[in-house]
Amino acid sequence: MLVPLExxxxxxxxxxxLEELVxxxxxxxxxxxxxxxxxxxxxxxLVGRVLSCGPHLRADRLSYCEVDVGTGDPLHIVCGATNFAxxxxxxxxxAGTTLxxxxxxxxxxxxxxxxxGMMCSxxxxxxxxxxxxxxxxxxxxxxxxxLSEYLGTRRGVVELEITPNRxxxxxxxxVAREIGAVLGVPxxxxxxxxEESGDPAEKAVGVTIExxxxxxxxxxxxxxxxxxxxxxxxxxxRVLAAGARPINNVVDVTNYVMFELGQPLHAFDxxxxxxxxxxxxxxxxxxxxxxxxxxxxxxxxxxxxxxxxIADPEGAVALAGVMGGSETEVTEGTSxxxxxxxxxxxxxxxxxxxxxxLISEASLxxxxxxxxxxxxxAADRAAALIAEVADGEVAPGVVDAYPAVAMxxxxxxxxxxxxxxxxxxxxGDEVASVLGRLGMGVVAEGETLRVTVPTYRPxxxxxxxxxxxxxxxxxxxxxxxxxxxxxxxxxxxxDEQTWRRRITFAMRAAGxxxxxxxxxxxxxxxxxxxxxxxxxxxxxxxxxxxSAEQAVMRTTLLGNLLRSVSYNQRRGVEDVQLFEIGRVxxxxxxxxxxxxxETLGAVLAGRWNPPSWxxxxxxxxxxxxxxxxxxxxxxxxxxxxxxxxxxxxxxLPWLQPGRAAHVVADGDVVGWLGEVHPEVLAAFQAAAxxxxxxxxxxxxxxxxxxxxxxxxxxRYPGVMLDIALVVPVEVTAERIxxxxxxxxxxxxxxxxxxxxxxxxxxxxxxxxVAFSLTxxxxxxxxxxxxxxxxxxxxxxxxxxxxxxxxRG
Numbered sequence: 001m002l003v004p005l006e007x008x009x010x011x012x013x014x015x016x017x018l019e020e021l022v023x024x025x026x027x028x029x030x031x032x033x034x035x036x037x038x039x040x041x042x043x044x045x046l047v048g049r050v051l052s053c054g055p056h057l058r059a060d061r062l063s064y065c066e067v068d069v070g071t072g073d074p075l076h077i078v079c080g081a082t083n084f085a086x087x088x089x090x091x092x093x094x095a096g097t098t099l100x101x102x103x104x105x106x107x108x109x110x111x112x113x114x115x116x117g118m119m120c121s122x123x124x125x126x127x128x129x130x131x132x133x134x135x136x137x138x139x140x141x142x143x144x145x146x147l148s149e150y151l152g153t154r155r156g157v158v159e160l161e162i163t164p165n166r167x168x169x170x171x172x173x174x175v176a177r178e179i180g181a182v183l184g185v186p187x188x189x190x191x192x193x194x195e196e197s198g199d200p201a202e203k204a205v206g207v208t209i210e211x212x213x214x215x216x217x218x219x220x221x222x223x224x225x226x227x228x229x230x231x232x233x234x235x236x237x238r239v240l241a242a243g244a245r246p247i248n249n250v251v252d253v254t255n256y257v258m259f260e261l262g263q264p265l266h267a268f269d270x271x272x273x274x275x276x277x278x279x280x281x282x283x284x285x286x287x288x289x290x291x292x293x294x295x296x297x298x299x300x301x302x303x304x305x306x307x308x309x310i311a312d313p314e315g316a317v318a319l320a321g322v323m324g325g326s327e328t329e330v331t332e333g334t335s336x337x338x339x340x341x342x343x344x345x346x347x348x349x350x351x352x353x354x355x356x357x358l359i360s361e362a363s364l365x366x367x368x369x370x371x372x373x374x375x376x377x378a379a380d381r382a383a384a385l386i387a388e389v390a391d392g393e394v395a396p397g398v399v400d401a402y403p404a405v406a407m408x409x410x411x412x413x414x415x416x417x418x419x420x421x422x423x424x425x426x427x428g429d430e431v432a433s434v435l436g437r438l439g440m441g442v443v444a445e446g447e448t449l450r451v452t453v454p455t456y457r458p459x460x461x462x463x464x465x466x467x468x469x470x471x472x473x474x475x476x477x478x479x480x481x482x483x484x485x486x487x488x489x490x491x492x493x494x495d496e497q498t499w500r501r502r503i504t505f506a507m508r509a510a511g512x513x514x515x516x517x518x519x520x521x522x523x524x525x526x527x528x529x530x531x532x533x534x535x536x537x538x539x540x541x542x543x544x545x546x547s548a549e550q551a552v553m554r555t556t557l558l559g560n561l562l563r564s565v566s567y568n569q570r571r572g573v574e575d576v577q578l579f580e581i582g583r584v585x586x587x588x589x590x591x592x593x594x595x596x597x598e599t600l601g602a603v604l605a606g607r608w609n610p611p612s613w614x615x616x617x618x619x620x621x622x623x624x625x626x627x628x629x630x631x632x633x634x635x636x637x638x639x640x641x642x643x644x645x646x647x648x649x650x651x652l653p654w655l656q657p658g659r660a661a662h663v664v665a666d667g668d669v670v671g672w673l674g675e676v677h678p679e680v681l682a683a684f685q686a687a688a689x690x691x692x693x694x695x696x697x698x699x700x701x702x703x704x705x706x707x708x709x710x711x712x713x714x715r716y717p718g719v720m721l722d723i724a725l726v727v728p729v730e731v732t733a734e735r736i737x738x739x740x741x742x743x744x745x746x747x748x749x750x751x752x753x754x755x756x757x758x759x760x761x762x763x764x765x766x767x768x769v770a771f772s773l774t775x776x777x778x779x780x781x782x783x784x785x786x787x788x789x790x791x792x793x794x795x796x797x798x799x800x801x802x803x804x805x806x807r808g
Contacts, residue, residue, distance in 0.1 A: 001160045001161075001175075003242075004157050011173055012176040016183065028178065029163070036156070042125060043097075044096070045091050048068060048070075051065075051067060052065065052066045057113070062079065064078055068143055077117050083136070084134050088136055099125065105118045172260050173190060174456075192380055194380055195387065198393055200395060204270075205280050206277070207219075210286075214320070215343070215344050217343045217400070220398070221383045222336065225336070226337050226392035229248060231248065231252040239252050253382050253386050254382060263371075263375060265339060266318060266324050268338040271334070276313050281312050283311045285311055286307065295324070295326065304355075306348075339382055372402070376400060408455055411460070414463070418470065421464070434473045499701050503636070506631055506632045506636070507628070512602055514579055515579070525684075528680065539586065540553040540594040556599070557600075559684075562680075564578055574606040577606075599696060600693075600700070606620065619689060621675065625673050632695075640703075641663070643662070643734075654680050675689050716781045717781060720775075723740070723806075726766050726767070731802050735802060740771060753769065755768070
């Protein structure tokens, strides 16, 4: 919502700087989106007085002038205009000024004479007027003044974000009341009592409400003898500053009052309303089957019985709260105006507005709720203004159909309860003052305040709402920060929270970036992954999805992570390393609630580092993913972990055969790791290779250990010996490593794989596997006589265990 500051200051005194006002409004929950200043395009243009003016020595049609702009020495300006004389006051743009349209004024030589600025015409300043001569200012214009400030074109406009629960702030007066409450100053409510003459309105107008549930109140006023035409400048400027387009004096008044008071109004040409019993008959009813209406935008619209309309005996003449009809609009030929001021049910207006695609300032206000008790005051205000700007005569009385009067709500506010909730003791008289400035009635009864909530505040329904009103105006920043109290309360993170943070830390330390994707996906993406669910499990379908791409809940993190990889790669970002901790969802036929599984997922694409002259780029592969899992396992203290190859292509079909593995921890499968199959990547428009992994967080935490066993730093050197065995190709390095460690006893500290070879010198169907073994004692330096027999024993046992032989 746009709030012109000039308009606002007419209703409330604002003595604080604009920056402070913005901050204080933000603290009360009325967010300031922006502050606009109109007329900024004239910045730098000054009021100047022509001191002297003589002919240019080298140009007959140019003159050479001295102009005082209040900055000390006069400016010397070459000018081609002829409609001014010495002593005239004119707009001056010194060198360095930028005029509307991006025209930059520079110091220049014109026919050999230097000019230090430019004297301006009205069109050159974006103002109405003649282009053939300078804009001559009134003789009282102050020399040196900023032209925009002098002309009044510089106006501040505050743009507010009004939350749906605060319809009272969708008006200048409502915002003024809010600011008055915050600053502790009274706000004025604009009121106009029109001068009435002629026959009473009720003799010429009749109003009937057929559906009181959708229209609680309908008030009408009649203004006779109006002269429809352009609005006066002040009215057009106000409407324009609030964000609407000036149309004519009658329509502009209805918009003016809507912006000012928050009550949408509509003006009918009274002469076009059908009669019943000699009176213009207004009926508020639902549209009839097959009924049609041509609205003000020229569209012929079919109406449904769900649509509330304003009708006369001949048919619908307006869509209630949304838009009027073309046959009853106010034109230059209009003489009598029938002014509507009504309240409609928000749901009804919203349904009509969205079904027909008609959204306006009026419909937005009706959708959030218009106070029915403000209809008559708004009608009076608009009638008085129409009489003022259109020379009309207001018929006596308001034709008012108000079958069920809305009553203010009465709520108790217990001061002790207020103190308990806020943790601060606000004096009762200060509480009453805050609520009073918000327009609420307050009566003190001991330690309880009886508060009367006006009908323009439908959001205040309970005692806790009153507490919120008090603290947001009194100042939430004044409430001291304290920890919650409670018996046995212990601060800090839970064990699960601590472990999850350690998982996040480990993944970041491994070089990945954390991301968060939607919990929704498409059924097609699940199919593209070729990932089967468990027996009897099906995806969780969304009852009312926002789009087909979000029709089901995700059963894995992989699909959305691949979408992120694809999105980045198609925009030139090749190195993508992401991880996410999130929930996946499955259900079974007939099951009401889905099963939720917390999962850690990650994808690696591209390289760890960009290539350089001494470090060629190496694409990430399966073993980089394996290293990430190793880093995570070390951080969580998972001691017994290994990788198990899938049994054929049936297992893990979304991964490349030979580059996929189950992740096993403490004997249980906790997830999978591998390079994503090229066909799956092609379905997601992602470039290969992409390494992916997915682990069950609860299973990881189940095998994680908090306690760690540390040994002393070795004091004695170790002995390193290598062993190279020729074994069948199906024997895994893991199996060989386990055999080595079990055969080495206490003196064998480690066994590290450093080479795998197949080719010349190695029989077909076999491979050479080489390990580096470290022998070390904690209490002495080992001798060759101790190590050699032990090493030979290891070679014999391992060879027998894995069917290998020592490579020659």
